[in-house]
Amino acid sequence: MSRRRAGVTIKHVAADAKVSLQTVSRVINNEPNVRPETRSRVQASIDKLGYVPLIAAQRLSGRRSYLILVLNDRDRTIADWKARQGGDWVNQMLLGGMLKASEHGYRLILELVDTHSDQIERELATTIGALQPDGVILTPPHSENAQICQLLESHGIPFVRIGAAGDGPGFSVTMDDAGSAREATEHLIGLGHRRIGFIAGLPEYSLSAWRVDGWRAAMADAGLPCEDLLVQGDFGYQSGIEATNRLLALHPRPTAIIASNDQMALAALEAARNMKLDVPGSLSLVSFDNTPVVRFIQPPLTAVDQPIAETVAKAVELLIAAARGEPSHGPEVVPGHLVPRESTGPARPTG
């Protein structure tokens, strides 16, 4: 008869506490309408028997799955892992997300999705159908993917878009890219720099534009021109080299450069070295992301720290609140901050 392992179920608890299944269920889910006395009797049985609700069963009978799905870009993530360059986006995501989730009895499942595939829809529908997560977290560039957002909406699954504009569907949590870029720029201006180059990231990421905006605003506020000081990069090392070469060929040469991510900043450092420019003596450098390597390189880079853990924790909170039917908030912004290190210094006249 027993075709599975001996497990204590709600039935055993009910029998032990001499109540109905329903009452046990109510206790488990902290629902009202149970006399305190009954509740504690049931709880005692639960503890005594070591009963644990089986999530699959809870899900099946229409309740929550206690699962939150995090969607990352497949190629990018795998490439990062294989490169072993110390990128820690995923680590910070787990740090913020897992811990917050587990506070509420939820679990995170990381899933890699092929952005460029024309099968996203099928892939995603399969995952969602199979898992029935209570919420989904979208990271860039998926957070800007209309197809994905629409699919999630049509399934009625709450989702958070990280690093994407707040006016779309779902919740939005951003890291104040503009503010951070402004802070970085003001830091340099404070050091006396007047020609500050900016290497932008891929235009399909909204945050690329926001970072440019922050820089522009700070420059404008200080009455400094941006003119030829903005060059396009693609977040990759090679593009950083090219962008830097372009900037350093200008007359007069910029005395500082802000790169939209660490890879490009590392590239900028290399490019500067190739031109025998000392950092920070002849060129100050600020980077975005603050991945571990930038602390170990010589000189350690001044960088904008992206509060990934905090942001993802916030995302998880929004999702859990939504699953509980709590009222939803507007777009959330988690501020980043500048970490000054040795790659930035006082401006010196260019040669």
Place this chain on the structure above:
Amino acid sequence: MSRRRAGVTIKHVAADAKVSLQTVSRVINNEPNVRPETRSRVQASIDKLGYVPLIAAQRLSGRRSYLILVLNDRDRTIADWKARQGGDWVNQMLLGGMLKASEHGYRLILELVDTHSDQIERELATTIGALQPDGVILTPPHSENAQICQLLESHGIPFVRIGAAGDGPGFSVTMDDAGSAREATEHLIGLGHRRIGFIAGLPEYSLSAWRVDGWRAAMADAGLPCEDLLVQGDFGYQSGIEATNRLLALHPRPTAIIASNDQMALAALEAARNMKLDVPGSLSLVSFDNTPVVRFIQPPLTAVDQPIAETVAKAVELLIAAARGEPSHGPEVVPGHLVPRESTGPARPTG
């Protein structure tokens, strides 16, 4: 009547294909005893309707959960994440584990467990009870935890112990720590070193001893004494400083040091610098783990690369095979390898 979202279930498929539920189930699970013709008709309906089996339902009816649980040490993992020093154990684990798992329709769930808690048992029982994973992967130091192993055994859940001795319960996958240590030692001997110090890791990790063994064996083979050259560390930075100071105070001074992990190697580098010793001019240094930082430090460290991704992938394979009732293998060994960089050079007579 419909108290849940419209979802296409096995019933719809059965109706559409004009077969019984059971036949659909057989097709889904690739079971035999279905006429090819019937099979393809069912498959057509599945595709047409976009049917996806709900994992919770499969689990509930006694089938597999398609979940593999990975247990990591809570404090260590969180500390690593917070330190942001570029440790990428988790990344490599996910790289190897997730990809392999997804090949077979499985998913990985990472769970942090408190080793020092006297509640491990309850904590674990809860997780296992709630999730009912088809397999569990234990990483050090949990892989050596008798309490955990016993609990898993009593629940009848297949599990793999990574980096633990092969003679315990469950499957075992190791990274040939002894072989790697031997390779590192032979590399140094080949460079002419005769006094090679070794900084051991925490004794509660079996792999600490294996690394020592490999070093000892290589030294013995070359007819070199180990005597006072072995000092105890605890994998932490501070212990690396102290151990190195101890070694460098010896007469004659060792010309090379192998540290049992990167943190201690980084510490050794620092300690050597404090004594104005050039690396690798006056002291060669080899480290274990090969985390990203050791490539970015000056000089880049020669290191033993731990094949974490491969190892975890192997673990996942073992678990899936076990879930399928395939015959089990003996202990598996995934070889690591030495990555020579600039921290090792020819031995020079000590002063």
Place this chain on the structure above:
DNA sequence: TTGAAAGCGCTAACAG
């Protein structure tokens, strides 16, 4: 405040 009954979507056991 409590309980009884009816499923959720799927599979195992047994017929045919």
Place this chain on the structure above:
DNA sequence: CTGTTAGCGCTTTCAA
């Protein structure tokens, strides 16, 4: 080769 039946463990009606 295919179908029927009886649950898996839990929650949701709805009734008491």
